[in-house]
Amino acid sequence: MADYYVELKELAVGYRGEPLIRDINIGIEKGKIVTLIGPNGAGKSTILKSITRQLKTISGSVYVENEELQKMSYKDMATKIAVVLTERLKPELMTCHDVVATGRYPYTGRLGILSKEDELKVDQAMEAVHAQELGSRNFQEISDGQRQRVLLARAICQEPEIMILDEPTSFLDIRYKLELLGILRNMAKEKGITVILSLHEIDLAQKMSDKILCVKGDRVAGYGTPEEIFTSEKIREIYEIDNGFYDPCFGSIELPKVEGKPEVLVLSSCGNGIPVYRKLQKAGIPFAAGILYPGETDYQLAKLLAAEIIEEKPYEPVSDAAVKKAMDVMERCGKVINAGVVIGRQNQKIEEVLKRAGEKKFFAV
Known part of the structure; x- marks a missing residue:
């Protein structure tokens, strides 16, 4: 067996003996x-529930430190694995402090x-998620976002070696999304x-993952680093965009x-064109963008949004050919937006x- 801490080997998961996803092999x-x-519905939650033995696996095994999870006692599992799933916990007459404290019961x-x-x-766990003020409140009387923070505190309190979370950012506003993921990142690294x-x-x-597991269809659609998975083509394929x-x-x-044909030429550099591109897109106006170098931020977005791009080779001075093309596009459009071109040695000809x-008098007002 490979030297992995957790390994899913020939795993098939599903419901009532019918496999939803087969051949899951990751370390x-x-x-x-x-x-x-x-x-949605691809089987992400099914995989997580199967790892935590909330669902019986169809076939295959889950190993933790080369020990088969199915053979562990539930008490041993509870000291190794903390779980935060999407199901609504409905404890009767329990304060948030009481809910977090259940994370200590395995000990x-x-x-x-x-x-x-x-x-x-x-x-300490409640402090880590900034939920100290919720300690005495009834768990059923707080907001969904607050509940998510309390459940994360319970998982932290459990002092696990593995933490499994199903859509933990649901119901959280952006501040707490970032805060929660930051906490998880620190727990992993520190x-x-x-x-x-x-x-x-x-x-x-x-932005926060070391590896990405893509779930689609009856088999894993990809497993690799974010750089390997997050390409336009791969995401388009997974989500059928x-x-x-x-x-x-x-x-x-x-x-x-x-x-459509460009109606305005946007001249920009150093990211200054990005808000202009988005404004024109919202207004339904096709535009041309230039003179841009591949690799700069304006170019990256212009590739997706612009009807036409005037570009120059990387690290080369702006050429007469690029200037002529920009002039031609400008004449066709009859309108120019200077989004804030920064002039340097390489692009003086702009x-x-x-x-x-x-x-x-082509400049748009």
């Missing part, structure tokens, strides 16, 4: 973050009495905790470009285009 190193992505005796050390760990989670926000998955684009440079979803636009 996860200790202290790494693996994120499951894929369309208490039969009576479940918490020691001073246990209580300290409960307080404490060596292995994190396996599912996310709908693929931009966040790209036919009405827009995924931009791996910005980690963003873009609406389709406005088709000044010729700006001068001609001024002479022709």
Whole structure:
């Protein structure tokens, strides 16, 4: 067996003996973050529930430190694995402090009495997710976002070696999404905790994960680093996108470009064109962009949104040919937007285009 901390080997998962996804073979190193992505209903939650034995696997095995998970006692599992799933927990008459404290039960005796050390760990876990003020409140009377933070605190309090979370950012506003994922990242890097989670926000998955597991159809659609998985083509294939684009440079979803002949030429550099491109797209105005170098931020977005791009070879001075093309496009459009071109040694000739636009009174107001 390979030297992995967690390994899914020939795993098939599903319901009532019918496999939904087959042939899952992945290895996860200790202290790494693996994120499951894929369309709704693809089986991400099914995989997570099967790993945690909430669902019986159809075939195959899950190993932790070369020990088969199915053969572990539930108490041993509870000291190794903490779980935060999407099902609504409905404890009767329990405060948030009480809910978090259940994370210590694998370490208490039969009576479940918490020691001073246990209580300290409960307080520290609540502090980690900024939920101290919720301690005395009824768990059923707080918001969904607050519940998610309390459940994360319970998982932290459990002091697991592996943390499994199903869509943990659901119901959270952007501040707490970032905060939660930051906590998970720190736990993985500083404490060596292995994190396996599912996310709908693929931009966040790209930025925080070590490996990505793509779930689609009856088999794994891909497993690799974010650089390997997050390409326009791969994301288009996984989510069957036919009405827009995924931009791996910005980690963003873009609406389709406005088709048609360019009505305005946007001159920009150093990212200054990006807000102008988006404004024109929203207004339904096809545009040309230039003079741009492949690799700069304006160029990356212009590839997706612009009807036409005037470009120059990387590291080369702007050529007469590029200037002529820009002039031709400008004449056809009859309108120019200077989004804030920064003139340097390599692109000095853009000044010729700006001068001609001024002479022709092409600048848009």
